[in-house]
Amino acid sequence: MRRGEAARPAEGGPSPEALRLEGVRKVYGPEENRVVALDGVTLALPAGSFTAVMGPSGSGKSTLLQCAAGLDLPSAGRVFVDGAELAGRGEAALTRFRRRRIGFVFQQFNLLPTLTVLENTTLPLRLAGRRVDRDAARGVLARVGLGDRLGHLPAELSGGQQQRVAIARALVARPPLLFADEPTGALDTRSARDVLALLQEAVRADGRTVVMVTHDPVAAAHADAVLYLADGRIVGRQSAPTAETVAARLTHLADEVARQRTEVA
Numbered sequence: 001m002r003r004g005e006a007a008r009p010a011e012g013g014p015s016p017e018a019l020r021l022e023g024v025r026k027v028y029g030p031e032e033n034r035v036v037a038l039d040g041v042t043l044a045l046p047a048g049s050f051t052a053v054m055g056p057s058g059s060g061k062s063t064l065l066q067c068a069a070g071l072d073l074p075s076a077g078r079v080f081v082d083g084a085e086l087a088g089r090g091e092a093a094l095t096r097f098r099r100r101r102i103g104f105v106f107q108q109f110n111l112l113p114t115l116t117v118l119e120n121t122t123l124p125l126r127l128a129g130r131r132v133d134r135d136a137a138r139g140v141l142a143r144v145g146l147g148d149r150l151g152h153l154p155a156e157l158s159g160g161q162q163q164r165v166a167i168a169r170a171l172v173a174r175p176p177l178l179f180a181d182e183p184t185g186a187l188d189t190r191s192a193r194d195v196l197a198l199l200q201e202a203v204r205a206d207g208r209t210v211v212m213v214t215h216d217p218v219a220a221a222h223a224d225a226v227l228y229l230a231d232g233r234i235v236g237r238q239s240a241p242t243a244e245t246v247a248a249r250l251t252h253l254a255d256e257v258a259r260q261r262t263e264v265a
């Protein structure tokens with residue numbers, strides 16, 4: 001096995017692990033103002049799984065996604081995507097790797113306001129120097145329910161529609177791994193449901209792996225499993241979540257964190 005590669009099955013076979021973090025630590029700020037955002041996170045997510053990441057505000061959820069997606073560098077520890085380690089490649093190679101293997105959906109959509117729906121969707125392919133298959137892009141947009149809005153600008157769409165463009169933009173590059181940071185945080189209940197259904201479909205129909213940060217137990221219940229973070233550590237896991245069990249666990253977690261902080265103080 002080459003250095004920098006995690007165990008994987010026979011050549012050509014799909015990796016059973018879409019994402020692996022080993023002892024990932026992220027420290028922000030100078031010595032006197034240090035914030036430990038991630039404090040030794042170890043996890044492994046199988047390909048084709050849908051995982052929600054939950055925890056109190058400031059527990060490190062966004063930092064976890066940013067480090068796992070190679071958008072930020074861990075201070076220590078290792079990140080493997082589809083068996084390949086993110087570290088140890090130059091910036092340009094990392095960008096190329098990310099564009100092929102990783103999609104990211106943000107709470108605030110991050111669409112370019114002067115580009116049409118179709119242009120926004122194909123932008124990552126153009127940036128990656130990949131052939132732009134406009135029919136395939138139209139197909140993805142039709143699948144997210146925007147087949148009749150191709151020439152519209154983002155400002156002419158609702159928030160839910162803009163988020164569906166952002167999902168189409170992430171899916172058109174066909175990344176095996178898709179991160180979503182509070183993708184429904186700015187949406188009404190109905191639009192949120194549509195977006196969650198699209199993420200579920202990306203897992204069930206296309207076999208992608210989705211990791212989603214959310215504050216919403218109803219959103220988390222769309223995932224196969226929930227990881228709970230507190231103070232930069234994974235403090236719990238739950239499979240087959242329901243909105244009720246997630247809400248109960250979060251309440252318990254908030255009480256537990258408050259109790260531990262009082263004990264430390």
Ligand SMILES: Nc1ncnc2c1ncn2[C@@H]1O[C@H](COP(=O)(O)OP(=O)(O)OP(=O)(O)O)[C@@H](O)[C@H]1O
Nearest residue numbers: 028029035036037056057058059060061062063064
């Ligand atoms: N660029 C940064 N510089 C300094 N500190 C940061 C930076 N980004 C995050 N932090 C700190 O790291 C910790 C974890 O932040 P993070 O955004 O990952 O938490 P979160 O769980 O996503 O929070 P929220 O639910 O409020 O979005 C927080 O204490 C935060 O203030």
